[in-house]
Amino acid sequence: MTAALALEKASRVFGNGSGIVDVDLELSSGRIVALVGLNGAGKTTLMRVMLGMLRPQRGRALLNGHDLTTVPVAEWARVGHLVEYPLAYPELTARRNLELSARLRGIAQVSAAVDRAIAEFALEQYADRRVRALSLGNRQRVGVAAALQHDPSIIVLDEPTNALDPAGVIRLRESLLRRAGDGAAILVSSHHLDEVARIADRIVVMNAGRLIGDLAPDTPEIERAFFEAVRADDERATR
Amino acid sequence: MKAAIWAEAVKLVGSTVGRVASIAIVVGISVISASMLLAAATTTDPQLLAKLGPVAAGDWHGFLLGAVQITGAGGLGGFAVVLAWMFGREFGDGTIAGLFALPVRRSTIALAKLLVFLVWATAMSILLAIVLGLVGTMAGLGPIGSGTLEALARQAALGVMSVAITLPVAWAATLARSVLAGVSVAIALVVVAQVSVLAGLGGWMPLAAPALWALGTAVTPVQLALLIPFGAIFVALIAQSWRRMQLDR
Numbered sequence: 001m002t003a004a005l006a007l008e009k010a011s012r013v014f015g016n017g018s019g020i021v022d023v024d025l026e027l028s029s030g031r032i033v034a035l036v037g038l039n040g041a042g043k044t045t046l047m048r049v050m051l052g053m054l055r056p057q058r059g060r061a062l063l064n065g066h067d068l069t070t071v072p073v074a075e076w077a078r079v080g081h082l083v084e085y086p087l088a089y090p091e092l093t094a095r096r097n098l099e100l101s102a103r104l105r106g107i108a109q110v111s112a113a114v115d116r117a118i119a120e121f122a123l124e125q126y127a128d129r130r131v132r133a134l135s136l137g138n139r140q141r142v143g144v145a146a147a148l149q150h151d152p153s154i155i156v157l158d159e160p161t162n163a164l165d166p167a168g169v170i171r172l173r174e175s176l177l178r179r180a181g182d183g184a185a186i187l188v189s190s191h192h193l194d195e196v197a198r199i200a201d202r203i204v205v206m207n208a209g210r211l212i213g214d215l216a217p218d219t220p221e222i223e224r225a226f227f228e229a230v231r232a233d234d235e236r237a238t239r
Numbered sequence: 240m241k242a243a244i245w246a247e248a249v250k251l252v253g254s255t256v257g258r259v260a261s262i263a264i265v266v267g268i269s270v271i272s273a274s275m276l277l278a279a280a281t282t283t284d285p286q287l288l289a290k291l292g293p294v295a296a297g298d299w300h301g302f303l304l305g306a307v308q309i310t311g312a313g314g315l316g317g318f319a320v321v322l323a324w325m326f327g328r329e330f331g332d333g334t335i336a337g338l339f340a341l342p343v344r345r346s347t348i349a350l351a352k353l354l355v356f357l358v359w360a361t362a363m364s365i366l367l368a369i370v371l372g373l374v375g376t377m378a379g380l381g382p383i384g385s386g387t388l389e390a391l392a393r394q395a396a397l398g399v400m401s402v403a404i405t406l407p408v409a410w411a412a413t414l415a416r417s418v419l420a421g422v423s424v425a426i427a428l429v430v431v432a433q434v435s436v437l438a439g440l441g442g443w444m445p446l447a448a449p450a451l452w453a454l455g456t457a458v459t460p461v462q463l464a465l466l467i468p469f470g471a472i473f474v475a476l477i478a479q480s481w482r483r484m485q486l487d488r
Contacts, residue, residue, distance in 0.1 A: 014487070051340040053486040077342035087337025091253045100249060103242040106342050146337075156340075 002065040003028055004154045004185035005050055005079075010059035012049050013209070020045050020209045022059070027154065027185040032176060034196035035189040036215075036226060037206035043189040046206065047083050047158050050187070063154075077106050080152030082160055086143020090132035094123055094142045097131055101146035117149035121171055136163040144172060148179070155179065155186040161195060173199055193222045207233045243343050243351035247325070251355055256324045264317040264363050269370045271313075272306040276378050299380045303390040304454060306371050307397060311450030312429055314367075315401050318360050319408045319428070323421025325352050326477075327412035335416075336486060349481035353409065353474060357402050364398025393453045400449035400463075403470035404428060410473055413480045416488060445469040 003026035013019035020042045027033055035043050048054040049061050052068045061068045063075055088097045098114040107113045118127050121141045126134055131142060140163045147157065155176070161169050176199055180186055190196045196203060196217075203215040205226060212233045219225045251257040275294040279301075282288065294305035326349075329335040338348055368391045372383060383391075407428065412421030428446055435444035442448045442462035449466065452458040 048336075048486055053336060053339045055485060073344055074342050076340050079340050081337075081340050083336045085333030085336055087334055089250055089253075089334060090332065091255065092249065096249060096253070100246045101337075103245055104341050104343050106242070143337075 003062065004064060005156070005187070006062045007046070007050060007056075008060045008062065010046075010049055010056040010061055012045060012054050012056050018042065018045070018209065020049065023049075023209075023211055025050075025187075025204065025211065027187050029153070029183045029185050030180055031201045032180050032186040032188065032199050034200035034203045035187060035206055036191070036193060036196060036203060037189075038230065041206040042209040043206055044084060044158055045209075047081075047156055047187070047189065051079070051081055051083065051156060053083070077150070078152055079154045079156070080105075080147040080150060081156040082143050082147040083156065083158040086139055087146050088131045088139055088142045091130060093128050093130055094118075094134065094138075095127040097142055098146055098149060102149055105150045107150050113149050117145040120148075120175060121145040122167070137165050137168060140164055141168055144175075148175060151179070151182075153184050155184055155188075157186075157188045159189055159191065161190060161192060169195065193226055197222050205229050208237065240343075240347055240351060243348045244354060247348075247351045247355040248358075251321075251325065251359060254324070256321060257359070260317050260321045261359075261363055264314055265367050265370055267317075268306060268309050268313060268367055269374050271309055272302065272371060273374045273378065275305050276302050276375075276380075280378075297380075299375055299383070299387040299390065302375050302378075302380060303371065303387070303394060307394055307450065307453045310367070310394065310397055310401075311453070314364075314398055315404060315429060316425060318356075318363075318398075318401055319405045319425030320422055321359070322356055322405050322408045323412045323418050323425065325356060326409045327416065327418030327421050330416035331418060335484075339486070344482065345484060346478040346482040349409075349413075349477050350474070353406075353477065356409075357399075360402045361399050364395045364401075367398060368392070368395040397449050397453040400452075400466055403466045403473075404432075404446050404449065406470055406473035406477070410477050410480065413477060413484075 005027040007023045007025045010023045011021050013021065018040060023046055035046065037043050045054065049056050052061065063071045066075060087101055095114060095118065098117055099110055102110045102113050118124055121144060123141055123145060126138050131139055144160055148155065160172055164172065176186055188196065200217050203217055205212050205215060207230050213229055215222060215225055275291055278287065279291050279294050279297050292305065293301035329338065338345055371394060372391055376383065405425065408421040408425045411424035412418060432444065432446035436447050442451055442458035445465045448458050448462050452463055
């Protein structure tokens with residue numbers, strides 16, 4: 001079966017030496033993959049390469065089997081993503097921003113999709129406020145809603161729980177589990193190991209630009225196991 | 240393309256930059272032009288009258304030449320600020336990441352920005368010409384004859400042609416990923432236009448040709464037509480930059 005989104009031996013290294021090296025990763029329908037790593041490990045770079053925001057210097061990024069350099073533009077309609085900053089313009093209301101995202105993604109029933117997204121992420125009382133007047137957490141909710149409102153079959157979210165309050169975290173968790181149950185392929189990066197352990201089918205550890213192994217989601221004391229994996233990798237690298 | 244045009248129009252209409260620039264261009268240039276007319280009508284100071292140039296004549300011809308001079312630099316600056324913001328703000332606000340991985344090409348988004356800018360700049364130019372006509376009438380410059388109508392049409396056309404001149408601003412804001420870089424290039428464009436006129440290039444410099452033409456200076460149709468390849472080159476460069484863009488900075 002063709003992976004929904006994949007990296008094959010993908011490398012992208014910046015002038016300062018940071019980046020990703022020889023990364024192989026596949027996202028498959030119905031599975032949630034969590035990407036964990038320390039700051040600067042390369043998580044955001046990996047997601048940018050996967051989404052075509054950066055071109056790999058070596059290796060390939062594939063969307064439904066198409067190399068990203070030749071993928072038909074319509075294929076992106078099935079992808080929802082939030083990497084670093086939400087697609088939320090400060091001068092527009094939350095509702096207008098959702099409408100904008102929905103139109104850019106080619107949704108036919110824009111109003112209905114926007115209403116559903118507002119309800120799913122409890123944005124009713126903020127819907128008609130300008131985004132610049134919202135708290136950071138509510139801006140993030142708008143960004144997550146914009147990324148998911150078109151029911152994408154491939155979802156890539158970079159630290160989506162950033163700034164979210166506990167209620168927002170729970171809503172996001174339920175949304176992702178439901179979407180994975182409906183067949184979506186999902187990649188989420190996070191610093192919150194306990195949170196990703198609740199939803200992920202697979203937890204991939206990243207360190208110094210490389211994928212260094214997996215953690216089973218039911219690993220007891222998962223934070224300790226994570227730090228042990230990173231420490232062992234650092235020691236191997238310095239030998 | 241329709242979705243991208245809608246998105247860009249909504250952003251411009253909802254923005255403070257768009258509203259302030261619209262008012263500054265239409266009201267600002269009209270008020271300055273009217274003030275010059277008022278000064279000419281109420282002073283006997285020969286030095287001030289000399290400084291007011293053609294406006295000192297106190298007729299439609301002088302009034303609209305004064306407006307063209309102000310629009311040549313001030314209007315261009317206003318348009319350029321909006322264009323720099325339309326392109327540079329995506330980087331400043333971080334929204335550029337959300338414009339990747341969409342079923343709309345980034346080059347299409349860039350062209351939609353330019354199209355919305357063209358429509359807005361055309362609307363502002365026509366509105367400014369109408370307001371100048373009203374101001375002149377209220378100031379008692381007399382009925383609007385065919386010569387005055389032609390001058391008002393030139394005033395509006397100057398605004399529309401300024402769109403082509405400002406295109407390097409969008410490219411600079413894209414390459415530098417900054418609104419301020421675009422604004423800096425706008426200032427440079429005004430300076431280069433002025434220097435080129437002083438250097439005798441006249442209508443052969445596309446940056447200066449529209450204002451010289453609107454002022455009634457001899458500018459040939461060929462010189463004016465150079466705006467088309469000038470604009471086309473920058474549209475192509477902007478579309479190419481957006482198509483090949485990477486978030487590597």
